[in-house]
Amino acid sequence: MEKTAVVLFTRDLRVRDHPALAAACEHADRVVPLFVLDDAILGGRFAAPNRAAFLARALADLREQLRQRGGDLVLRRGDVVEETIAVVAEAGATALVCSADVSGYAQRRERRLAGACAQQGVRFTTYPGVTVVPPGALLPAGGDHYRVFTPYWRAWDAVDWRRQLAAPRTIPGGQAVDRIGRLPFAGELADGDTSPDLPDGGETAGRAVLDAAVRRAGDGEPDLDDLAGDRTSRLSPYLHFGCVSPLEAANRLVDRAPEQVRQLAWRDFHHQVTAAVPSVATKDYRRRDVEWRDDADALRAWQEGRTGVPIVDAGMRQLLREGWMHNRARLVTASFLTKNLRIDWRDGAAHFFRWLVDGDVANNAGNWQWVAGTGNDTRPNRVLNPLRQAKRFDSDGAYVRRYVPELRDVDGAAVHTPWTLPDDERKELDYPDPLLDL
Template sequence: MPEGIAIALLTCDLRMHDSPVLHAAAAHPGTLPVFVLDEAIHGGGLAPPNRSAFLADCLDDLDASLRARGSRLVVLRGDTATETARLAHRTGAAKVHVAAAVSGFGQRREAALRDALGERLTVHEAVATTVAPGEVLPAGKDHYAVYGAYFRQWALVPRREPFPAPSRLNTPEQLGGLALDEVRRQLTAHGAAAPELAPGGETHGRRRLWSWTDTGLDGYAEGQDDLAGDRTSRLSPYLHFGCVSATELAQIATSAQSPGSEPFLRQLAWRDFHHQLLAARPDAGVNDYRSRGDHWRHDEAELEAWRQGRTGYPIVDAGMRQLLREGWMHNRARMFTASFLTKTLYQDWRAGAAHFNQHLLDADVANNQLNWQWVAGTGTDTRPNRVLNPLRQAQRFDADGSYVRRWVPELASVNGSAVHRPWQLPAAVRAKLDYPEPMVDLNDGLARFRLARGL
């Protein structure tokens, strides 16, 4: 048995179940579960309010679970490598266990930990994904650039069994660290969170996991794009913070042998696909993966109208307002709101990604920026010039207008599909609606985009 004390340095794995880091640290006589509020992310109000509030929930929930097992969470603040090395020196920790990183920031953090800790550092598999970046590779290349080819190999990778939650942990007393009420105060001091934000933490995540796989998975194949039906899992925030294990979720979906299993697994594979791409091309978080020679427009008034959900296209505005109210948006809505910004308004995908990053609970560099690039045509989409017409999207995925009426209350009195084209209502009716006219003609926007791309 390993000797001495081990630090379980938790990053995007804020859970007890299926935690390779906690499982390895628990094999030592003493275990110190640690989370560091890194100044590079959380300093000076840098972290968006929604994710900060959700993180505070996650830390509270994890601490409660640890205390039920004779342990507790030690929360430190500062540079992760510096604070972890300082704690290891003070406690005489023989090992520090941490999960492998994917993003550029995570890779730099891991390098700093190696410099500070040397052989005491043990890096485990990346916990944000089901299949680790680099585990499957095309011949002679460092990543897959085509999702279909990636998925075929992804589906063949044997999956390990999830680790059980430790039943008991031996954590020394008087370790210091921040009190969790002070952690919450610091995290939530720089802005109010969305009014309908989901609660954070493994307890809520697992409750959602089991509820949805029991009642929602069977209908996922036909319901995943149903905007008003809200039939997606809504597990993405819990996956982002590591409250739910992607490996365990994939195992549950596979074992269910449900009609929804394969389409749901394809969504998990999309997450992994973007993580392996980012791991190989960290600069894709800020630069075009495949440049199309775009000279993007910048119109701040248009951009702000898009941010606030005042474009005059109800289906677009509904998605943008759902984001502001919940810190989450239906995946189908993410696609057509992004297409509207980048291809109808021809504005830079980075401006849209920044707004999503400010509000989305599940925003990370891999899935936020690279999905934006996919829609903008600068990423891996094999049809980079496709445009999602918002009126056609509305007709297909919100035919009776229920989604729009839920999120655009100014139009709640407009019945049926007419809600998608309020500019066609009688003038007397339009005069009573506090709703803008369309900010751009769709045909004009399409023509501008085609001209810009030389089509």
């Protein structure tokens, strides 16, 4: 038994099915839950007001969950390793545990923590929990990771998942540090505007979203590509922050909504790619010698949802309004930027990362590179024609009318092609002509 163990929370803000927390509660006499508001993230290129707002609420909910079990959440701000080791020393801890993560930054953080703990004679252990199947658990013959999804999916679907864990009944021990630390306000974590219709953060809200997804799946597999129907689970922000266990989501949906479980496998796929090749966040996974255009005006029009292509603009405005975008719309808007406008995928990924509550290094870069043809797609020249996508996945224009109010009164299929309307009607719309011919 360890006398005192510190549990460093990072992207795992929950008490249910949390292997690191469960292990600490089982093997230590006293457990100190800790979250460090990391200046390298909050003050650097990872800063995002939408995620900061979600994080602030998630931390409040995590503290409440821990207090209900006799514990508390210690909060610090600064360099994550320095602050963590300071709490370890103050608490007299002999062990530090956390969930393993995959980004280049997360891997460097774990190496630094391991080195600092070794110097202090403290046991440091990482546990799974960020994905359903841990990165590195599935390896192709002769390789360090899967480069194509289909063979990965076959292996993922056949492997036994780890045992799902209940929340600890109690957090053992009492207060081990003099200062607990106050909960942050969203505005002090990141500068800039937030989207007006953000989801509520935290494990309590996340479990309600998961329950709703399971109930909907009980009525039959929903059409996940129906843009206006909006039948996706909307779990992605809660999975990104770890407010919901991806394993629990998979367990609850596997017999009801296999296509949504396949989406969890895609998430694991991108995580195992990033774990093996952290540079995928900023560098082409596969070189395609693409000549990107430098067009600031076109990029700005795309960012603002003013491209003149309604299905694209609807997706981009949903992003600005909600800090979230339907997955089909993400594919359409990304394809339009990279394949039609020929603008670098990194510019698109940066904009998504600025606004998405679920902005995730592995998923964001992996999906953008897949669309751009520089990543894991076996068909790098694939183009998603926005008009065909609109006809197929928003046939009555309800999605466009929801997010592009200028087109709300346009009748029929013309909502997707307003440039075909008579000149007098087009002038009344106050909607731009398309940036290019489709």
